[in-house]
Amino acid sequence: MVLIASAPTFSHGVHPADQKARSATEPIGRMPFVREYSVPLRQHIGAASEPIVAVGDIVQRGQLIAKRASFVSTNQHAPVTGRVKAIETRPHPSGVSVRAIVIESDPFSSQQMGASGPRSDQALADSVSDAGIVGMGGAAFPAHVKLSVPEGRTVDTLLMNGCECEPYLTCDHRIMLEHPTAVLEGTAMIQTALGAKASVIGVEQNKSDAADVLRAASKGSVSVAQVAVKYPQGAEKMLIKAVLGREVPVGKLPLDVGVVVHNVGTAFAVHEAVRLGKPLIERVVTVSGPAVSQPRNLWVPIGTPICDLLAFVGLDQLDQYIVISGGPMMGQAQKNLQAPVVKGMSGILVFPAAHQATKEYPCIRCGRCLDACPMFLNPTRLWLLTRNRDIEALNQHHVQACFECGSCSYVCPSHIPLVHAIRMGKKLVREAQV
Amino acid sequence: MGMSIFLMLGLALVFGTILSVAHRFLHVDEDPRIDTVADMLPGSNCGACGEPGCRAFAEKLVSAAAQPAGCSVSATEQVDEIAAFLGVDAGERVKLVARLHCGGGRGLALNAAEYSGMSTCGAAALVNGGNKACEWGCLGLADCQVACTFDAIQMNERLLPVVHPDLCTACGDCVVACPKDLFTLEPISQPLLVQCKAPTTGEAARAVCTVACDGCGRCVADAGEGVMVMEQGLPVIVQPLLTSRSATFRCPSGAIAWVEGSQFAFEAMEV
Amino acid sequence: MSKLLLVSSPFVRDERNTPQLMRDVIGSLVPILIMSMWVFGVIALLMVAVTGATAVVTERLVTSKRSLHDGSALLTGLLLGFVLPPGLPLWMGALGSAFAVGLGKAAFGGLGANIFNPALLGRAFLQAAFPEAMTTWVAPQMGFWQLPERSLAWPLMGSHVDGISAATPLGGFKFQGLTTDLSEMVVGTTAGSLGETATWLLVLCGLWLALRKAFDWRLPVSTLFSVALLSWVLHATVPERCADPMTMLGSGGLMFAAVFMVTDPVTTPVTAKGMWLFGFGTGVLVVLIRSFGGLPEGVMYAVLLMNAVTPWINRFTQPRVFGGLA
The missing domain is CATH 3.30.70.20 (Alpha-Beta Plaits)
Known part of the structure; x- marks a missing residue:
């Protein structure tokens, strides 16, 4: 208890029950191949990739099937050996259908990866871009963009994010436990590419086993910082504050305080891409939640339909359930389970519908949301201003600084959907600027 | 008591003078037709004409930068009335x-x-x-x-x-x-x-x-x-x-x- | 086709909810009621029952039925009952309770929209309407079944006052220069409003509520701290006007207000800084009114005054955005 209190952290935040125990102890399993995959041309922030295959083409697992369209964009690779069945608009976990390359897998294929040797770690950004790697923590920002430092800027510290502060999710935890050397090597490559003097891996104290494993494997080359168990510790700005004591100015990037933050899962993917030449065609997904009898982590090929993944863990009758992509604090409920697993998807959680108590009471102005907001905003005020559509005041109250962590809605005793309203407020402000 | 009455009267005099001087020298001449036209418009300030409100549209009308039919809220008779008042063409009205x-x-x-x-x-x-x-x-x-x-x-x-x-x-x-x-x-x-x-x-x-x-x-x-x-x-x-x-x-x-x-x-x- | 539910994130929530918070506060009033019955007899139960019931009936009459579930109307009524003198005619209590819920809360738009603490507003109304009855105190421990003379008086009848039958510790200090034994104030066997005399029990209830996170601890702590600090200074300078800190803390409605009134989330600031300011302001006003005002007690006015400036406090204590200029 003393240890927890003394661990570095940020101000405010909340303490949801972490619910990780059941899936954290099980080794990462493997999701078998299914019949059909849908690889969306946009699973990242930035421009949609451009397909370079045609309907009817035979593709091999790991083969490049779509190229990045601009600097902020990514390559896409075939997750499976098979035939391109269609290139058409398909459901996407974001709720906005996008064009996708649909591949029918070849049931008789051994699913060997196409020949592709190790890549250069000299021009790491190029290798990472070739491999189609995005930030694996959820935001899915093309990773190569964050591997090159713009002219005239310097990065002194590379911060690796191993916090995984969302309840239920344990995919990063398992990767750190099972592949510490790969994570460390990936970290070292990224550090060299950025020219950073130091690299630190931030791990929450509820994963001290992972921290110990990393420490032992690193032999001192990388420091491991244990941070307090608190949500949203894994948010970039909060982690920088906790580990380095620096506050990223509002509207600025970590780069502006000389820091770049990458997820530990990204480091692992970078290592795989460089050492083994393996593009990003699968990722670890935590399948958990109160409705999942055996929560676990699985290697899942990108493009696997969510319904197939759920069927594999024994959930095929999903009447009156909430299926969430991502964590329970920031994830998104899904309406169409045909939507595929994408590169930024860290978890699929299933909650019974009855789990949600939606009765709303009036705001009693207790101020709990102000005490919870890690960005020191005034959520109850933003909620009111959104209802009044007062765009000027929303701007004055820094509505755009909200990164939608959901801490305000979590603590609200009146069950007011604060973060949902603030999301609308942000949209109002964005539309007014156009 | 007498003192304070005297003081208040003095203040009133001073401010009254300032106001009348200001009115004389800072007066902005405005076309009186703007008020009339603004009164003829529906006054709902809906923005359908593309202006922030009815008065702004009235200003545009008087300066011939817009045509009366640009107000989609007014009835045809009203539009014609404004056009007649300003002596301009009502413009084409597309509903x-x-x-x-x-x-x-x-x-x-x-x-x-x-x-x-x-x-x-x-x-x-x-x-x-x-x-x-x-x-x-x-x-x-x-x-x-x-x-x-x-x-x-x-x-x-x-x-x-x-x-x-x-x-x-x-x-x-x-x-x-x-x-x-x-x-x-x-x-x-x-x-x-x-x-x-x-x-x-x-x-x-x-x-x-x-x-x-x-x-x-x-x-x-x-x-x-x-x-x-x-x-x-x-x-x-x-x-x-x-x-x-x-x-x-x-x-x-x-x-x-x-x-x-x-x-x-x-x-x-x-x- | 399977039926999925779409709801907005987050999908997990803190288990505390508003009706539960209200129930916690209502629950903590139960031991206080028992204590009050031991001190003042069965009248405590009657008064609180009358004000509580009137509040619920009023709420049902003036607003939709659904808002009853949150328990806030009942809480307002109960709180009002506890801050009334035991000898007050019951009909006045009912009138004050109707006023508190009808005009103090519902007229502003219901729970969450009122500016003033409704229970204290009800009390202020009674104080203005019936100043004599509101400052006539009954001596403690007259006997359990003995009702004060005018408790069952008919409305608007029998307004004659028999004269002060007992003095509260603060009244005694102000008008007669008497000091009350600290132990009596702690135990609660002094004259005063129904719920305010037993300081030890109020402190216990406050601690329990704070541990349950039913209110924000900064509000009572800052209030009590500033009362103690200012009365310590003033007692050293003008001892004939200002009582010593312990008497200040243990007497009158201060402890009751610190636990149940300044902790009302609705009428107090939402910002952390604002909460400290609110508490300090209330404490300072309490000491100043008690020491230099015409009345022996000033907690009610102190809280209501601070309620009035709460929107202003909120505006000037807006938090600094993370990464913004200091």
């Missing part, structure tokens, strides 16, 4: 109404899930794009009805907005309010309407909505040369004002609609 590019109301379009939360379209659209299987369709939570200043929009039994053409002033509030961007302002004389916005085609479109456009292209073929084209799975009307209904005849779902007057009706719904 526009808000039209919805979706016909997939309750019972017609499939719901993929059940939404629970803040009961506005804007809020629902933020949760995985809304509960409809068709992510382009009308969410039916009446943001347009709330936004309408003129009470011209009422939701019908299918949870589709019925726009009353006589009450609609084409102010565009519903166009802004709809998170799915389903409204456009169309000339009321233009009855041909593509009542669907889903780019999906074939079975994918038909599976989720009985009134979806599945991109068969029959309307484009039937409409005649250069009237409609297919773009991203949807027909687009490029040459408006049709008198012939031919484009609608072979539409299998009714997505290509011929709308005179109100777009949707209040109906007793059979479920």
